[in-house]
Amino acid sequence: MTSRVWVTGFGGFMGSHLVDLLERNGHQVLGTYFPPTAKVGRTAVRGKVGECDVRDRDKVRSLVEEFRPEKIYHLAAQSYPVVSWADPWYTLETNVIGTTNIFEAVKAVGVQCRILNACSSAEYGMVREDDVPVKEGRVLRPLHPYGVSKVSQELLAVQYFENFGIESVSVRIFNTTGPGKVNDVCSEFTKRLVEIEKGIDISGTLRVGNLDARRAITDVRDVIRAFDLALDLATPGEVYNLSGSTVYRIQEIVEMLRGMVDRDFEVKQDPALMRPTDEPIIFGDSTKFKKETGWREEIPLDVTLRDMLDYWRKAL
Numbered sequence: 001m002t003s004r005v006w007v008t009g010f011g012g013f014m015g016s017h018l019v020d021l022l023e024r025n026g027h028q029v030l031g032t033y034f035p036p037t038a039k040v041g042r043t044a045v046r047g048k049v050g051e052c053d054v055r056d057r058d059k060v061r062s063l064v065e066e067f068r069p070e071k072i073y074h075l076a077a078q079s080y081p082v083v084s085w086a087d088p089w090y091t092l093e094t095n096v097i098g099t100t101n102i103f104e105a106v107k108a109v110g111v112q113c114r115i116l117n118a119c120s121s122a123e124y125g126m127v128r129e130d131d132v133p134v135k136e137g138r139v140l141r142p143l144h145p146y147g148v149s150k151v152s153q154e155l156l157a158v159q160y161f162e163n164f165g166i167e168s169v170s171v172r173i174f175n176t177t178g179p180g181k182v183n184d185v186c187s188e189f190t191k192r193l194v195e196i197e198k199g200i201d202i203s204g205t206l207r208v209g210n211l212d213a214r215r216a217i218t219d220v221r222d223v224i225r226a227f228d229l230a231l232d233l234a235t236p237g238e239v240y241n242l243s244g245s246t247v248y249r250i251q252e253i254v255e256m257l258r259g260m261v262d263r264d265f266e267v268k269q270d271p272a273l274m275r276p277t278d279e280p281i282i283f284g285d286s287t288k289f290k291k292e293t294g295w296r297e298e299i300p301l302d303v304t305l306r307d308m309l310d311y312w313r314k315a316l
């Protein structure tokens with residue numbers, strides 16, 4: 001069945017992949033973005049596209065009144081932990097007040113609507129080795145304002161469900177990558193290697209940071225499929241982990257990439273890429289989500305990495 005679907009944060013990495021999927025499935029899509037943090041480089045959207053700063057409560061309300069969404073995928077956020085230390089105000093206003101504006105608009109206009117609330121593994125903070133794969137019930141001790149904002153976002157959703165029956169599903173998203181991603185380890189490694197391949201970087205050396213950390217990394221296309229399942233099959237008012245089920249040491253990613261590029265390369269640790277604190281392992285238990293929705297990852301990491309290399313080969 002097709003629906004009217006609003007995607008906030010359409011200009012971001014996940015938003016653009018999600019809109020592709022929704023349009024392929026025949027939904028009527030409204031994609032909104034906010035120019036200072038997201039440039040919409042694509043024009044292929046058949047649905048409507050517009051600007052919306054989710055901090056602007058009147059704008060949010062008028063969009064809900066006009067478009068009357070049946071589903072909202074709320075992805076708009078200030079999502080960089082480091083930025084959140086430098087500017088906690090902007091982070092909290094966008095993520096917490098922005099989310100409040102969305103739920104308030106749905107409540108005031110009275111539309112029948114389900115909301116996908118994009119939350120984060122950052123809510124857990126530092127997780128001990130014997131706590132992984134981390135379950136939803138573990139205490140939340142976020143290490144930065146971004147993580148705190150996502151805890152708040154989640155609690156707001158629960159509160160709107162309990163008091164006003166507004167149906168939402170909150171997903172704590174773990175490391176996610178894929179074509180179009182910037183700044184994470186897979187994106188930076190693939191980009192640097194394509195620069196070496198193309199002779200943009202003549203050093204022949206891949207600069208790396210901490211190779212001992214371990215991460216469960218999911219392909220963005222598997223994650224957005226999960227978003228779709230979440231709104232159709234998960235329980236309103238609930239919170240779910242959405243994590244990859246295979247944990248990779250970052251060193252293993254370097255080795256996987258070695259067989260995928262046309263040039264041999266050296267690996268050198270760059271002190272500038274080492275972090276003052278770095279979670280040794282990030283890995284969530286997604287059993288609850290899998291049981292309720294039947295979701296399974298379909299794209300193995302080597303396929304994701306190959307697609308990311310191809311992305312950079314075209315982009316650079």
Ligand SMILES: Nc1nc2c(ncn2[C@@H]2O[C@H](COP(=O)(O)OP(=O)(O)O[C@H]3O[C@H](CO)[C@@H](O)[C@H](O)[C@@H]3O)[C@@H](O)[C@H]2O)c(=O)[nH]1
Binds near residue numbers: 120183184186279
């Ligand atoms: N980015 C990057 N990371 C590197 C590099 N070399 C090694 N690493 C290591 O690779 C690991 C993964 O780093 P990222 O991919 O940048 O992601 P993250 O820091 O694990 O987590 C991010 O996503 C999580 C899930 O969404 C968030 O919870 C977390 O706060 C953060 O935003 C880290 O241990 C990092 O030190 C490099 O050149 N670049």
